[in-house]
Amino acid sequence: MLKIENLCASYHTIDGQVHVVKDVHFDIFDNEVFGIAGESGCGKTTLLRVLYDIIAYPLQIDSGRVVLSGEKKGQPFHAETGNIRKAWWKHVSYVPQAAQSVLNPIMKLKEQFLDSIPLSDRGEESKEQTLARVQAYLEELSLSPDVLEAYPFQLSGGMRQRAIIALATFMAPSLILADEPTTALDVVVQRGILMMLTRLQKQYRNTLVIVSHDMGVHYQITDRIGIMYSGSFVELGPTAELFAEPLHPYSRMLISALPVVGDKSQRVGIPGRPPSLKDPPPGCRFAPRCPQAFERCTQEVPRFIQVRPGRFAACHLLKEEVGAHA
Numbered sequence: 001m002l003k004i005e006n007l008c009a010s011y012h013t014i015d016g017q018v019h020v021v022k023d024v025h026f027d028i029f030d031n032e033v034f035g036i037a038g039e040s041g042c043g044k045t046t047l048l049r050v051l052y053d054i055i056a057y058p059l060q061i062d063s064g065r066v067v068l069s070g071e072k073k074g075q076p077f078h079a080e081t082g083n084i085r086k087a088w089w090k091h092v093s094y095v096p097q098a099a100q101s102v103l104n105p106i107m108k109l110k111e112q113f114l115d116s117i118p119l120s121d122r123g124e125e126s127k128e129q130t131l132a133r134v135q136a137y138l139e140e141l142s143l144s145p146d147v148l149e150a151y152p153f154q155l156s157g158g159m160r161q162r163a164i165i166a167l168a169t170f171m172a173p174s175l176i177l178a179d180e181p182t183t184a185l186d187v188v189v190q191r192g193i194l195m196m197l198t199r200l201q202k203q204y205r206n207t208l209v210i211v212s213h214d215m216g217v218h219y220q221i222t223d224r225i226g227i228m229y230s231g232s233f234v235e236l237g238p239t240a241e242l243f244a245e246p247l248h249p250y251s252r253m254l255i256s257a258l259p260v261v262g263d264k265s266q267r268v269g270i271p272g273r274p275p276s277l278k279d280p281p282p283g284c285r286f287a288p289r290c291p292q293a294f295e296r297c298t299q300e301v302p303r304f305i306q307v308r309p310g311r312f313a314a315c316h317l318l319k320e321e322v323g324a325h326a
């Protein structure tokens with residue numbers, strides 16, 4: 001579905017260029033739920049913007065590219081960095097972080113739906129016929145069609161987020177990129193939204209990429225997960241395997257910081273803070289916080305290697321599987 005090849009991206013700032021995405025290289029497969037995890041500021045949103053091809057100053061791509069390809073209703077499609085925009089809505093859609101602000105506050109939702117559906121998709125349809133299709137879709141998602149007559153401020157945060165997801169998925173895109181879709185919502189609403197996303201994914205057999213700093217969300221709904229640290233993936237693999245046996249010391253710390261029901265012992269947080277992206281440490285960027293760091297870690301950047309089939313990590317403590325390439 002998506003091939004990400006040696007991607008590097010940076011922001012221009014008054015202090016110079018800040019490299020926020022660094023040598024990211026991975027694939028996202030058809031019909032999977034892929035999670036991107038990592039602490040605040042590690043570059044998750046920036047990576048997603050690059051995947052969706054919203055590159056505008058001060059963000060720039062320094063190297064690499066993203067290739068989107070697949071098939072919809074028997075028709076192949078292909079787009080890559082620079083022209084992914086032509087596949088927006090129809091093949092790929094994006095639910096931005098703090099998505100609530102993407103809705104126009106002075107337009108009823110029905111107008112926002114009509115605005116987002118390209119005329120080419122409406123064909124000879126009248127406005128009423130298009131709205132009837134939207135209504136049927138909302139009902140399918142267990143959303144009351146009444147939301148169409150509402151202004152965004154009349155809806156609760158959870159309803160607004162559902163409406164945004166409905167808007168982003170109405171054209172049944174093959175790929176949905178969702179950035180922190182449940183952050184800032186209470187746990188019950190959060191659960192409802194996650195269920196809505198996974199139900200859609202199963203029903204339409206599309207691919208869902210979900211960014212969240214909440215490892216619990218990843219554990220619940222993702223098939224594979226990539227853990228980002230300071231602009232790069234430090235580990236990537238099937239979620240169940242990664243949670244059962246994390247390979248990278250950072251993944252291990254993230255997972256052991258998760259609360260366990262019934263366990264009253266204190267959870268261990270991760271000491272220290274991620275390094276500044278402006279002036280990162282040489283060698284492994286996690287080394288200053290890593291309990292297992294040794295001399296080589298402060299000198300040499302570890303390669304992102306395949307340690308076992310389907311399991312990738314970047315750590316000097318790990319050995320590459322013989323004959324495998326990341």
Ligand SMILES: Nc1ncnc2c1ncn2[C@@H]1O[C@H](COP(=O)(O)OP(=O)(O)OP(=O)(O)O)[C@@H](O)[C@H]1O
Nearest residue numbers: 011013020039040041042043044045046058213277
């Ligand atoms: N427009 C910008 N100009 C300069 N630097 C930026 C800009 N946007 C983001 N950054 C920097 O890029 C880094 C990564 O930001 P990004 O928003 O991608 O992180 P994130 O992992 O999504 O964080 P969060 O979990 O808080 O959403 C941060 O250090 C941030 O300060």
Ligand SMILES: [Mg+2]
Nearest residue numbers: 044045046097
């Ligand atoms: Mg973000």
